[in-house]
Amino acid sequence: MPGYFEIQNLSVGFRTFEGERRVLDIERLVIGRGETYGLVGESGAGKTVLALTILGLLPKPAAVVHSGSIWFDGQDLLQKGEKELYARYRGKRLAMIFQDPMSTLNPVFTVGQQIARVVEKQQGLRGAAVAKRSLELLEMVKLPDAQSTLKKYPHELSGGQRQRVIIAIALSCGAEFLIADEPTRNLDVTIQAGILKLIGDLQKDLGISVLFIANNVGLVNVFCKNAGILYHGKLVEDGPSELVIRAAKHPYTQTLISAIPRDKSEKLKFASTVIKPEAQRGCPYYSRCNLAESICFDRMPMLETSSSGQKVACFMAEKQ
Numbered sequence: 350m351p352g353y354f355e356i357q358n359l360s361v362g363f364r365t366f367e368g369e370r371r372v373l374d375i376e377r378l379v380i381g382r383g384e385t386y387g388l389v390g391e392s393g394a395g396k397t398v399l400a401l402t403i404l405g406l407l408p409k410p411a412a413v414v415h416s417g418s419i420w421f422d423g424q425d426l427l428q429k430g431e432k433e434l435y436a437r438y439r440g441k442r443l444a445m446i447f448q449d450p451m452s453t454l455n456p457v458f459t460v461g462q463q464i465a466r467v468v469e470k471q472q473g474l475r476g477a478a479v480a481k482r483s484l485e486l487l488e489m490v491k492l493p494d495a496q497s498t499l500k501k502y503p504h505e506l507s508g509g510q511r512q513r514v515i516i517a518i519a520l521s522c523g524a525e526f527l528i529a530d531e532p533t534r535n536l537d538v539t540i541q542a543g544i545l546k547l548i549g550d551l552q553k554d555l556g557i558s559v560l561f562i563a564n565n566v567g568l569v570n571v572f573c574k575n576a577g578i579l580y581h582g583k584l585v586e587d588g589p590s591e592l593v594i595r596a597a598k599h600p601y602t603q604t605l606i607s608a609i610p611r612d613k614s615e616k617l618k619f620a621s622t623v624i625k626p627e628a629q630r631g632c633p634y635y636s637r638c639n640l641a642e643s644i645c646f647d648r649m650p651m652l653e654t655s656s657s658g659q660k661v662a663c664f665m666a667e668k669q
C-alpha cells in the first residue's frame with residue numbers, strides 16, 4: 350500500500366521541435382501526513398514541472414506523462430480526470446503557492462476582493478461571513494493591520510506582505526497538502542526568514558503536509574524533516590534532512606552544500622564545470638562530476654540506501 354503521498358516511477362517529457370525531452374524521471378518520493386519535505390535543485394531541474402504534474406496543471410499537449418503514479422490519500426491523482434481534480438483536489442485538498450507572487454495576484458483588484466472571490470466560490474460564504482473569514486485569513490498569516498490590508502491593491506504591499514496574502518489565499522480552502530514553489534525566491538534575506546517561519550508555524554498549527562521547493566539547500570535544513578535533491582529531473586539523494594545535508598553522499602549534493610558561504614568573508618563557490626562527453630544513458634551528473642568513472646557513463650545509478658541511511662543514486666557514493 351503506498352504512503353499518504355507517494356510518487357512512483359514518474360516520467361514526464363516535453364515535445365519540442367527537436368523531438369521529445371525527458372524532464373522528470375522519479376523512481377519514488379514519499380511524504381508522510383503532516384510532514385515537510387524539502388525538494389532542492391538548480392534552475393531547470395524540474396521542480397516546477399513536478400509541482401504542476403501533481404496538480405494536473407501541465408501545459409497540454411506539450412507535456413506528456415509517460416508513466417507513473419502519484420498517490421495521495423489512497424488515490425492515484427494521475428488517474429483522475431480534469432473534472433474530479435478541479436472539484437475535489439486542486440485548490441481544495443491540495444494547494445499551491447506559485448513561484449512568482451505578482452503573477453498570482455491580480456493587480457486591478459484589492460486584496461479583499463481577491464480573497465472574497467475565493468472564499469465565496471470555494472466555500473460558498475456570503476455577506477458578513479465573507480468579511481469575517483477574509484480577516485481571519487489575513488490574521489492567520491500574521492499580517493498586521495489586516496483590516497486596512499484588505500483595502501489595498503497588490504502594488505501597495507511589500508514583497509513579503511504579498512507572499513503572505515498568497516499563502517492566505519492558498520490555504521483559504523482548508524487544504525491539507527501545500528506545495529510551496531520557491532516561496533521566498535525574490536525576497537530579501539530577512540523577509541525570507543519571516544516567510545519560512547510562517548510556513549513552518551502554519552504547518553505545525555494546521556497539521557498540513559508541505560512540499561517545499563527551493564533552489565538553496567540551506568533553506569531546507571531549517572524546517573524540513575526529509576529532503577530530496579533533484580538533478581536533471583532525477584532524485585539523486587533522498588532521506589532525512591540532517592543526513593542529506595550534514596552527511597551528503599552524492600557528489601552533486603556535496604557541491605551544493607560546499608557552495609553555501611559559511612561566513613561573509615567566504616566567496617560563493619560554483620559547481621565544477623569540467624565538460625566531459627554528454628552522458629547518453631548513464632548518470633545525468635556525469636559530465637560535471639569529479640568522481641565519475643566509466644560505469645557512470647554507461648549505466649544509470651538507481652536510488653539505493655547508503656551506509657548512512659539516506660538514499661543515494663551514485664555508483665561512487667560509498668567509495669569516497
Ligand SMILES: Nc1ncnc2c1ncn2[C@@H]1O[C@H](COP(=O)(O)OP(=O)(O)OP(=O)(O)O)[C@@H](O)[C@H]1O
Pocket residue numbers: 363364372390391392393394395396397398399408411448564
Ligand atoms: N512548457 C514547456 N515546454 C517545454 N519545456 C519546458 C516547459 N516548461 C518547462 N520546460 C522544461 O522543463 C525543465 C524543467 O523546468 P522547471 O520549470 O520545472 O525547472 P525548475 O526546477 O522549476 O527551475 P527554476 O528554479 O528556474 O524554477 C526545463 O528544462 C524547462 O526548460
Ligand SMILES: [Mg+2]
Pocket residue numbers: 396397398448530
Ligand atoms: Mg521553478
